[in-house]
Structure formats: structure tokens, C-alpha cells
């Protein structure tokens with residue numbers, strides 16, 4: 379493991395997007411990166427599980443359902459193994475070269491999916507988080523919150539428009555009650571970490587949500603105040 383860096387001395391920020399499936403994370407992360415670049419702030423977008431070749435290999439194993447029979451604790455360990463590589467070979471080097479890093483999902487997904495919703499004990503989730511983050515705690519986490527039924531409706535509509543009939547990935551096939559629990563668990567995590575989280579209403583239009591997120595991000599980081 380590499381040595382811990384003093385994040386308080388850095389100007390580049392690490393921002394994560396969290397929430398259930400189809401709430402608009404990838405749409406909004408692209409817009410936030412573009413808004414930062416417009417203001418001449420170097421910013422890179424990444425995602426979890428994935429973000430590095432080694433972590434992407436773990437991603438395909440996890441999302442094709444091959445890990446399902448291993449159980450949620452082993453899955454949590456696999457997500458953490460992917461995260462450790464992502465942190466050490468992608469996130470930290472970019473922050474150290476003064477690039478803002480924006481990640482589509484990060485550690486709160488493990489706590490919400492495998493931990494609170496999947497039943498993996500807090501002690502294991504806490505230990506994996508300490509190990510995998512290696513000091514790289516997000517400066518800000520944007521939770522996009524909305525009813526999962528509406529979010530799935532959007533995803534289905536888009537897939538139908540594109541003529542796609544994709545098989546559901548690992549967590550999409552859980553029932554709606556499971557996804558409602560997941561939503562409540564994400565909200566609980568945000569309430570336990572009020573200094574790190576902002577919650578955004580996912581039912582807004584794409585451009586209203588973009589403005590809402592920009593207002594919240596620029597309020598948080600004084601260097602963005604125009």
C-alpha cells in the first residue's frame with residue numbers, strides 16, 4: 379500500500395455520485411465534468427466498479443452475476459479489491475497531479491448494496507472501507523434520490539427507444555421492494571454523513587438537476603464561486 383497523502387494540502391477535489399440504478403448519475407457526472415472544464419478546471423470522470431483495467435476485469439465478473447453464489451460478503455470483498463486498485467492507480471495519481479476526480483459510484487454503494495441492503499455486517503464494511511480507500515475519502519458525495527420505480531421506467535423507455543432488450547445485470551433483477559429499501563439505506567448513509575453529502579431530487583429535468591448540482595458544488599467549494 380502506498381503512503382497516505384495529506385489531502386487537506388490539495389486543491390483538486392474528489393467528488394462521488396451515488397444512488398440507485400437509472401437515477402441519472404452518468405448523465406449528471408458528464409455535465410459536471412463539462413461545467414468544471416468550462417471554468418478551466420481539469421477534471422476526469424471514472425466509475426465503479428471499474429476505472430482501471432484490473433478493476434474492470436472484476437466488474438465483468440461481478441455484474442454478469444458470476445459472483446452471486448459466493449454471497450454478499452465475498453462480493454463486498456471483490457468490490458473492495460477493485461476499489462483499492464482504482465484508488466491507488468487512478469484516483470490518487472490524478473488528485474496528486476491536481477485534476478479533480480468525479481466517480482460514478484464509490485464506497486457508499488458497497489455500504490448500501492452489500493451492507494445495509496445485502497446484510498453484510500458493518501464491521502466487515504468498515505474494515506474494507508479503511509483498506510480500500512487508503513485515505514481517499516470523497517470531499518463531496520452527491521446522492522441522487524428518487525423512487526426506483528420511476529427510475530426503472532426511464533431506463534426501460536430508453537432501452538425500448540434504442541431497440542435494446544438487454545438482460546438485467548446483477549442487481550437490476552432484485553424486486554422493487556429491495557430497491558425501495560436500497561433507497562432508504564442511501565438516505566440513511568447521507569444523514570449519518572451530513573458534512574460530506576448533498577441530496578439531489580432525481581425527478582427534476584436533466585437541465586434543472588444540472589443547475590441544482592452546480593449550485594450545490596459551487597457553494598461547497600469556494601474556488602468555484604464566480
Ligand SMILES: Nc1ncnc2c1ncn2[C@@H]1O[C@H](COP(=O)(O)OP(=O)(O)O)[C@@H](O)[C@H]1O
Nearest residue numbers: 399400401402403404405532533536582583584
Ligand atoms: N432528469 C432526467 N429526466 C428524464 N430522464 C433522464 C434524466 N436523467 C437521465 N435520464 C435518462 O434515464 C436513463 C438513466 O440515466 P443514467 O444517467 O444512465 O442513470 P444512472 O447512471 O444513474 O444509471 C437514461 O436513459 C437517461 O437518458
Ligand SMILES: Cc1cn([C@H]2C[C@H](O)[C@@H](COP(=O)(O)OP(=O)(O)O)O2)c(=O)[nH]c1=O
Nearest residue numbers: 398399400426427457483484487488491549
Ligand atoms: C460500486 C458498487 C456497485 N454496485 C452495484 C450497483 C449497480 O447495480 C452495479 C453497477 O452497475 P452500473 O451499470 O455501473 O450502475 P448503474 O446501474 O447505476 O448505471 O453494481 C454494488 O453493488 N456495490 C458497489 O460497491
